[in-house]
Amino acid sequence: MVPAEWYLLLAAAVFCIGLIGILTRRNALLFLMSVELMLNAANINFVAFSYQWGNVTGQTFGLFTMALAAAEVAIGIGIILVLYRNFDDIDVTKATTMRW
Amino acid sequence: MAAFDYAPAIVLLPFLSFLVSVGVAVSGRDLLPKGGALPGIAATAGSFLLSVWMFLTVSGGQYYDETIYTWAAVEGSFELTFGLLIDPLSAMMLVIVTLIATLVHVFSLGYMNDDGQTGLPRYYAGLGLFTASMLGFVVADNLLMAFMFFELVGLCSYLLIGFWFREAGPPSAAKKAFLVTRFGDYFFLIGVVAVFATFGTSQFAGAEAFPVLAEEVLLGEASANTFGFAPQTWFTIVGLLVLGGVVGKSAQFPLHTWLPDAMEGPTPVSALIHAATMVAAGVYLVARMYGFYALTPTTLAIIAFIGGFTALFAATMGVVKREIKQVLAYSTISQYGYMMLALGSGGYIAATFHLMTHAFFKALLFLGAGSVIIAMHHNEDMWDMGNLKEKMPVTYATFLAGSLALAGIFPFSGFWSKDEVLYEALVHGLGGLGGGEAEGALLLGAWAMGLLAVFFTGFYTFRMVFLTFHGESRSDTARNPHGVGWNVKGPLAVLGVLAVVAGFVNMVPVAKLTGAEIEFLHKWLEHGPAGLTSEHYTELTHEFAHYTAGTLAGGELGTALISGGVSLALALAGVGLAHVLYNVPEPTEHTDKLGGIKTLLYNNYYQDEYQVWLATGLTLPVSRAADKFDQGVVDGVVNGVSSVSLFSGSRVKQLQTGVVSNYAMLLTLGLTVLLVVFGLLGGWF
Numbered sequence: 001m002v003p004a005e006w007y008l009l010l011a012a013a014v015f016c017i018g019l020i021g022i023l024t025r026r027n028a029l030l031f032l033m034s035v036e037l038m039l040n041a042a043n044i045n046f047v048a049f050s051y052q053w054g055n056v057t058g059q060t061f062g063l064f065t066m067a068l069a070a071a072e073v074a075i076g077i078g079i080i081l082v083l084y085r086n087f088d089d090i091d092v093t094k095a096t097t098m099r100w
Numbered sequence: 101m102a103a104f105d106y107a108p109a110i111v112l113l114p115f116l117s118f119l120v121s122v123g124v125a126v127s128g129r130d131l132l133p134k135g136g137a138l139p140g141i142a143a144t145a146g147s148f149l150l151s152v153w154m155f156l157t158v159s160g161g162q163y164y165d166e167t168i169y170t171w172a173a174v175e176g177s178f179e180l181t182f183g184l185l186i187d188p189l190s191a192m193m194l195v196i197v198t199l200i201a202t203l204v205h206v207f208s209l210g211y212m213n214d215d216g217q218t219g220l221p222r223y224y225a226g227l228g229l230f231t232a233s234m235l236g237f238v239v240a241d242n243l244l245m246a247f248m249f250f251e252l253v254g255l256c257s258y259l260l261i262g263f264w265f266r267e268a269g270p271p272s273a274a275k276k277a278f279l280v281t282r283f284g285d286y287f288f289l290i291g292v293v294a295v296f297a298t299f300g301t302s303q304f305a306g307a308e309a310f311p312v313l314a315e316e317v318l319l320g321e322a323s324a325n326t327f328g329f330a331p332q333t334w335f336t337i338v339g340l341l342v343l344g345g346v347v348g349k350s351a352q353f354p355l356h357t358w359l360p361d362a363m364e365g366p367t368p369v370s371a372l373i374h375a376a377t378m379v380a381a382g383v384y385l386v387a388r389m390y391g392f393y394a395l396t397p398t399t400l401a402i403i404a405f406i407g408g409f410t411a412l413f414a415a416t417m418g419v420v421k422r423e424i425k426q427v428l429a430y431s432t433i434s435q436y437g438y439m440m441l442a443l444g445s446g447g448y449i450a451a452t453f454h455l456m457t458h459a460f461f462k463a464l465l466f467l468g469a470g471s472v473i474i475a476m477h478h479n480e481d482m483w484d485m486g487n488l489k490e491k492m493p494v495t496y497a498t499f500l501a502g503s504l505a506l507a508g509i510f511p512f513s514g515f516w517s518k519d520e521v522l523y524e525a526l527v528h529g530l531g532g533l534g535g536g537e538a539e540g541a542l543l544l545g546a547w548a549m550g551l552l553a554v555f556f557t558g559f560y561t562f563r564m565v566f567l568t569f570h571g572e573s574r575s576d577t578a579r580n581p582h583g584v585g586w587n588v589k590g591p592l593a594v595l596g597v598l599a600v601v602a603g604f605v606n607m608v609p610v611a612k613l614t615g616a617e618i619e620f621l622h623k624w625l626e627h628g629p630a631g632l633t634s635e636h637y638t639e640l641t642h643e644f645a646h647y648t649a650g651t652l653a654g655g656e657l658g659t660a661l662i663s664g665g666v667s668l669a670l671a672l673a674g675v676g677l678a679h680v681l682y683n684v685p686e687p688t689e690h691t692d693k694l695g696g697i698k699t700l701l702y703n704n705y706y707q708d709e710y711q712v713w714l715a716t717g718l719t720l721p722v723s724r725a726a727d728k729f730d731q732g733v734v735d736g737v738v739n740g741v742s743s744v745s746l747f748s749g750s751r752v753k754q755l756q757t758g759v760v761s762n763y764a765m766l767l768t769l770g771l772t773v774l775l776v777v778f779g780l781l782g783g784w785f
Contacts, residue, residue: 019768022761022764023761023764023765023768024761025761026761031760092759092760092761093759093760093761095758095760096757096758096759097758098758099756099757099758
């Protein structure tokens with residue numbers, strides 16, 4: 001049995017990849033992907049702890065997160081479409097017309 | 101009680117005519133014949149008949165004091181109500197007001213309709229609303245309701261004075277009348293609130309009426325919230341506050357300045373509002389709550405002194421005026437001074453009596469002046485008239501009757517009432533002086549001014565009569581005047597008869613001389629609901645204000661005869677002087693001989709000027725300073741606070757770049773900082 005630490009390490013690595021993606025990329029689609037990575041890092045944690053303690057609650061949460069991620073992507077794609085329609089681009093740093 | 105079921109209709113009928121006239125005015129079409137005069141005449145005549153019915157019922161010993169509608173009630177505290185109080189005083193006033201209103205409506209047919217005036221529905225709407233409000237004021241059974249109708253009356257006065265709003269004078273006069281009376285009413289309003297705060301009620305009649313409560317407080321039988329003052333002091337303050345409204349409406353010094361200007365309105369309006377009824381509202385209010393005023397000697401003395409002073413003050417100004425209506429305006433102010441003098445010196449009946457006779461003869465004089473003005477094609481200058489008695493005998497005869505009454509010549513109505521006023525002031529002044537009261541001297545001073553005013557009254561009245569009707573015609577219009585119709589002569593005839601005979605209801609000197617019981621007005625006002633009778637008022641003035649009757653030589657009868665004789669002699673002297681100076685074919689302006697005094701009188705003692713100075717020279721700078729303080733200090737603090745937030749906001753908002761990556765960075769940094777802080781504090785490292 002693989003010890004839980006390895007899973008946590010994996011999850012931390014995936015989360016950091018997602019975070020760095022958000023901080024460095026300007027493409028909105030890559031944003032969505034990075035968020036997906038961060039969500040799934042959390043999922044790995046849930047499943048790992050669930051396995052560790054022999055409790056299915058964590059896995060249930062994992063399923064919820066997947067559903068939530070699907071919904072989020074649906075909305076995210078919608079936003080990106082509108083972004084493109086308005087700015088002819090999906091560069092997130094260009095959509096700054098509503099600040100002060 | 102069948103009669104009293106119809107009492108509200110007295111007020112509602114004129115109000116209905118107001119609504120009809122407003123409807124016609126709004127529709128903009130000529131829907132009614134005579135421009136809406138007929139509904140007005142019908143309504144006021146109906147009110148008059150109902151009032152006579154009330155009068156007869158009251159004389160049968162029945163009174164009415166009912167709350168009709170409670171429009172606000174505070175549980176366990178006080179109620180604000182509309183109600184009717186019909187007792188001898190209000191029944192008498194109802195008859196006077198409705199009678200004169202009816203006659204004025206009829207007269208308006210001749211003055212306004214036959215003259216081809218436009219905007220008549222508006223005019224008749226104003227008259228209707230005025231009559232309704234005045235009647236509402238007369239029957240009001242509590243002070244707050246009285247105040248509300250008092251204000252409505254003032255509003256109607258504004259609307260009617262400014263009827264010819266396209267000219268320059270009337271709108272300005274209307275504003276002045278409204279503002280000056282409002283100034284007084286402001287004190288009245290505070291007085292109403294004070295009455296409520298002190299007694300929790302403002303009813304005039306009944307066991308829980310505020311005059312009754314005030315009496316009990318003074319006797320120590322009850323307590324009231326007097327705001328830390330001694331009850332006597334506090335009641336004096338409240339009485340003076342209410343008196344502010346009275347002084348404004350009844351055109352007493354120093355708030356009399358609006359009334360002469362109000363002559364800019366149509367003459368029937370002057371007759372109805374500025375002589376017979378609205379101006380009477382102030383005096384009537386004092387009479388209505390006389391049970392309260394009788395408790396405070398200081399207030400009574402002030403009322404008497406204001407009255408006596410105003411009587412003389414206004415009479416002197418009437419001497420030099422050129423316009424016929426101006427003379428009448430000053431005589432009105434002067435005559436209301438007499439009523440105040442009577443009220444202040446304990447002569448409740450005398451004041452009521454003079455109120456009644458004055459209503460008749462002054463309405464008559466104004467309508468007579470209106471008739472002259474029709475004849476003169478709206479020229480009011482007496483120096484352009486002359487010899488009109490040949491051309492208009494009916495007007496001359498009635499006007500003469502009214503003038504004799506105004507001048508106080510035996511046996512016309514004014515003689516009896518003015519004589520009684522002066523008699524009351526004299527005996528109570530003598531009594532007070534004999535008893536060593538300071539108010540006695542004040543009363544005697546007021547009496548002396550009132551007595552002197554009799555001479556001036558006789559003089560200016562007959563100067564007016566001689567200039568208008570006697571001598572040679574001094575202009576083409578006077579040689580060839582416009583005729584007047586039945587609708588002018590009819591009201592004049594009715595009022596002319598009343599001006600002659602109205603005094604016979606209360607011939608006190610004759611009653612004293614012969615012992616015959618002919619003082620009908622005394623008997624009339626002696627009965628009434630408990631606490632509202634003249635006997636009760638006499639007791640109150642005696643007990644609380646220490647009014648006792650003093651006498652000159654010859655006891656009561658001698659005093660009455662001396663007082664009447666002296667005032668008659670003075671009036672005759674005034675008339676005689678006017679006869680010598682002005683009853684000549686070609687009169688000249690003898691008042692020019694007065695020199696500087698004439699200028700002073702002609703400019704009304706510069707009363708207007710000093711009041712304008714008060715407004716522009718004193719109030720305006722003060723309000724400018726207040727405005728500066730408001731704009732500078734108060735607004736400065738507020739603006740300072742807001743500019744600090746604006747400035748800091750403009751700096752902090754730079755944080756919001758609108759770039760998602762920056763927000764994500766901030767989030768991450770924030771989380772990291774939080775973790776590090778927790779770690780350091782929690783001892784993870």
